[in-house]
Amino acid sequence: MTSSPLTSQFTGRVVIVTGAGSGIGRATAIAFAAAGARVLGVGRRQDALDKTAQEHPGIAVLAADIRAAHAPEAIIDTAIDRWGRLDVLVNNAGATTLMPLADASAGRILHLFELHVVAPSLLARAALPHLRQTRGSIVNISSTYGHRPVPGAAHYAASKAALEQLTRCWALELATEGIRVNALAPGPTESQALTAAGLPQPVVDQIKQHEASRIPLGRRGEPDEVAAWVLRLADPATTWLTGQILTLDGGLELT
Numbered sequence: 001m002t003s004s005p006l007t008s009q010f011t012g013r014v015v016i017v018t019g020a021g022s023g024i025g026r027a028t029a030i031a032f033a034a035a036g037a038r039v040l041g042v043g044r045r046q047d048a049l050d051k052t053a054q055e056h057p058g059i060a061v062l063a064a065d066i067r068a069a070h071a072p073e074a075i076i077d078t079a080i081d082r083w084g085r086l087d088v089l090v091n092n093a094g095a096t097t098l099m100p101l102a103d104a105s106a107g108r109i110l111h112l113f114e115l116h117v118v119a120p121s122l123l124a125r126a127a128l129p130h131l132r133q134t135r136g137s138i139v140n141i142s143s144t145y146g147h148r149p150v151p152g153a154a155h156y157a158a159s160k161a162a163l164e165q166l167t168r169c170w171a172l173e174l175a176t177e178g179i180r181v182n183a184l185a186p187g188p189t190e191s192q193a194l195t196a197a198g199l200p201q202p203v204v205d206q207i208k209q210h211e212a213s214r215i216p217l218g219r220r221g222e223p224d225e226v227a228a229w230v231l232r233l234a235d236p237a238t239t240w241l242t243g244q245i246l247t248l249d250g251g252l253e254l255t
């Protein structure tokens, strides 16, 4: 990705990206590092994180399950111990989960809300004292299904809707401290999400083809395209934007 005058603002700044071992998170970690930031990429798979770190010397990684007890505090402490500051928290780790109501269980519902609501909240809480010092920002990665209904994945959608409402509430709560909070709601984007959801390859291919045919711009998104907007939302030069949910979906939401 080429850097622009807008993105060069990240020189010397520190960014945490969760879910940095693949897809949107990997592209985001690389884009921040290319724009001058020092990046801590977090995820559960060490091998996947190592591949991300190999893409840029500005990226360090930490293998952690963000849902684990005390993991959010440990993640923030790791960045602070290493670089002494924190400017941006990107709550990106997530899991596309198809779960018709008939198949819903308390365990699976709790898993989704731990991943998309509880862990991002505890990460934001632990980041708060440091974001106050840098007048930094939080970018939450939602989904178009955070504000559009979808059959067969209601709890995924509901957990992303909660993340969008946290975004608006935190934006108001933290505005007087100069901390901005925004969210990006991507449409169908190339990543490991569908495979990670446990779908067989022919089904994944079928879903991708169907999605691309419905998108006015004629294709699914690329992780780099999403990453570019994460940087724009987080950029300290974007001084007057907070509490917004930006949909990035090739026009799908208009249909």
Ligand SMILES: NC(=O)c1ccc[n+]([C@@H]2O[C@H](COP(=O)([O-])OP(=O)(O)OC[C@H]3O[C@@H](n4cnc5c(N)ncnc54)[C@H](OP(=O)(O)O)[C@@H]3O)[C@@H](O)[C@H]2O)c1
Binding pocket: 018, 019, 020, 021, 022, 023, 024, 025, 042, 043, 044, 045, 046, 048, 064, 065, 066, 067, 092, 093, 094, 095, 096, 115, 141, 142, 143, 144, 185, 186, 187, 188, 189, 190, 191, 192, 193, 194, 196
């Ligand atoms: N791709 C799309 O079409 C799309 C559309 C809308 C929204 N999104 C959202 O975009 C975000 C990124 O997804 P993606 O599409 O890039 O999919 P992805 O390639 O599957 O990336 C998700 C990442 O989250 C990490 N992760 C999952 N559970 C974790 C946990 N408990 N602790 C730490 N890390 C965890 C995974 O790494 P490990 O397995 O190694 O932990 C993985 O690297 C998600 O929040 C997703 O809901 C994606």
